[in-house]
Amino acid sequence: MKLRVRPVTRLSGRIEVPGDKSISHRAALLGALAEGTTDIRGYLEAEDCLRTIAAVEALGAEVTRKGPGEYRIAGVGRRGLTEPANVIDCGNSGTAVRLLFGVLAGQPFWTFLTGDDSLRRRPMKRIADPLARMGATIVGRSDGNRLPLGIRGLAQPKALAYESPVASAQVKSAVLLAGLHADGPVSVTEPAASRDHSEVMLRQFGARIESRGLTTTLTPGPLSAAPVVVPGDISSSAFPLIAAAIVKDARVTVAGVGLNPTRTGALDVLAAMGVKIEIAPYGGEVLEGSRGPSHRAAGEPRGDVTVSTSGLRGTGIGGALIPRLVDEIPVLAVAAALADGRTEITDAAELRVKESDRLAALARELGRMGARVSERPNGLVIDGPARLRGASVTSGGDHRIAMALAVAGLVAEGETIIDDTECIATSFPRFADLLNTLAGQRCVEVEA
Numbered sequence: 033m034k035l036r037v038r039p040v041t042r043l044s045g046r047i048e049v050p051g052d053k054s055i056s057h058r059a060a061l062l063g064a065l066a067e068g069t070t071d072i073r074g075y076l077e078a079e080d081c082l083r084t085i086a087a088v089e090a091l092g093a094e095v096t097r098k099g100p101g102e103y104r105i106a107g108v109g110r111r112g113l114t115e116p117a118n119v120i121d122c123g124n125s126g127t128a129v130r131l132l133f134g135v136l137a138g139q140p141f142w143t144f145l146t147g148d149d150s151l152r153r154r155p156m157k158r159i160a161d162p163l164a165r166m167g168a169t170i171v172g173r174s175d176g177n178r179l180p181l182g183i184r185g186l187a188q189p190k191a192l193a194y195e196s197p198v199a200s201a202q203v204k205s206a207v208l209l210a211g212l213h214a215d216g217p218v219s220v221t222e223p224a225a226s227r228d229h230s231e232v233m234l235r236q237f238g239a240r241i242e243s244r245g246l247t248t249t250l251t252p253g254p255l256s257a258a259p260v261v262v263p264g265d266i267s268s269s270a271f272p273l274i275a276a277a278i279v280k281d282a283r284v285t286v287a288g289v290g291l292n293p294t295r296t297g298a299l300d301v302l303a304a305m306g307v308k309i310e311i312a313p314y315g316g317e318v319l320e321g322s323r324g325p326s327h328r329a330a331g332e333p334r335g336d337v338t339v340s341t342s343g344l345r346g347t348g349i350g351g352a353l354i355p356r357l358v359d360e361i362p363v364l365a366v367a368a369a370l371a372d373g374r375t376e377i378t379d380a381a382e383l384r385v386k387e388s389d390r391l392a393a394l395a396r397e398l399g400r401m402g403a404r405v406s407e408r409p410n411g412l413v414i415d416g417p418a419r420l421r422g423a424s425v426t427s428g429g430d431h432r433i434a435m436a437l438a439v440a441g442l443v444a445e446g447e448t449i450i451d452d453t454e455c456i457a458t459s460f461p462r463f464a465d466l467l468n469t470l471a472g473q474r475c476v477e478v479e480a
């Protein structure tokens with residue numbers, strides 16, 4: 033599938049983006065592990081999160097779809113999951129596979145997991161190592177580093193105090209989930225704070241969990257079902273919001289966006305680049321089909337974010353900021369290419385092991401559109417402002433690269449044709465429709 037993108041001069045409107053991907057995965061997993069029935073609203077019905085639903089079903093939890101984004105999960109309790117009859121395919125989703133590994137480290141049976149071409153290339157040792165120290169047996173390719181992998185957990189994993197070498201919420205969450213019925217408390221210390229959605233939701237489900245500085249400690253215990261309202265995904269909202277900053281005459285509001293401070297790094301960077309951003313309390317009650325009036329959704333703050341056309345200047349993006357915007361770097365790179373001056377992205381080696389090597393992809397594909405992007409081992413140097421021109425580019429099968437290139441296409445001269453864009457369905461179905469609605473014209477055409 034290809035996207036054909038034509039430039040626009042105007043974007044305006046108030047929209048909602050689909051539910052948060054990270055929170056949706058966690059809701060399915062905790063719902064299955066809890067005692068009682070979990071009702072979820074706003075679940076992200078995109079390929080990645082549907083994989084997690086299928087996985088918990090394969091492990092014996094009953095899931096009922098009640099309506100769009102509405103799911104009911106009959107929890108089986110921490111010890112109630114059963115051996116799946118087949119290999120579980122996590123598709124493109126790193127979060128699905130790594131969090132499932134954490135759950136499975138506490139289940140005394142074998143499960144085999146695999147994924148698509150991209151996921152089978154991604155490193156799994158980062159979770160296999162701590163989980164093996166807790167007593168799980170993990171076997172498979174590349175000495176347990178690459179899918180397909182098999183895991184056999186323990187009914188009672190061993191307690192662990194883990195110093196994680198990477199600031200990764202997936203690693204942290206895997207250890208915490210494995211610790212739910214460990215023989216003592218588990219703790220994870222990270223080099224920088226990663227997203228804390230697991231901690232927030234575990235607390236909502238009655239777990240004893242404490243965070244002190246960069247260390248999170250969970251005391252084993254049962255989970256009890258709690259309702260979950262999933263806020264809009266700030267990572268998805270970054271695409272229309274940055275589009276609004278760079279299109280000539282634009283003002284876009286994304287309503288009901290999750291504003292957990294461990295995820296709002298992109299808003300801080302945009303503000304530092306001179307972008308006009310307004311954040312208001314969630315006004316969801318006035319929107320048809322909205323997720324309800326509360327300013328907090330399942331313990332997560334949310335609000336309405338508005339961005340209007342702005343002059344941008346280059347900035348520095350590095351250090352502890354990186355985990356707070358790790359998924360937004362592709363579209364921030366587009367903003368940087370158009371900004372006045374230099375933007376240096378540092379400490380971002382993690383981008384090389386995402387759905388694709390995003391540093392290489394951004395330098396190559398944005399370069400084709402006339403951006404001045406140079407690749408460094410751990411980051412990018414972007415000199416702006418560039419005059420972008422339409423080109424034939426490819427996502428390399430990475431949803432966030434595909435959408436970032438589409439945003440660049442909105443301000444490029446001429447037509448941009450983006451190849452390999454099916455992947456957008458992993459996180460943001462209807463992305464093209466939404467941009468077309470904001471533009472009031474078909475600026476993004478989907479072609480077979």
Ligand code: S3P
Pocket residue numbers: 053054055127199200201202203205226227358359382
């Ligand atoms: C995620 C954590 C991040 C992020 C991913 C989702 C999560 O990955 O890039 O899209 O839901 O925990 P890492 O934990 O590997 O940094």
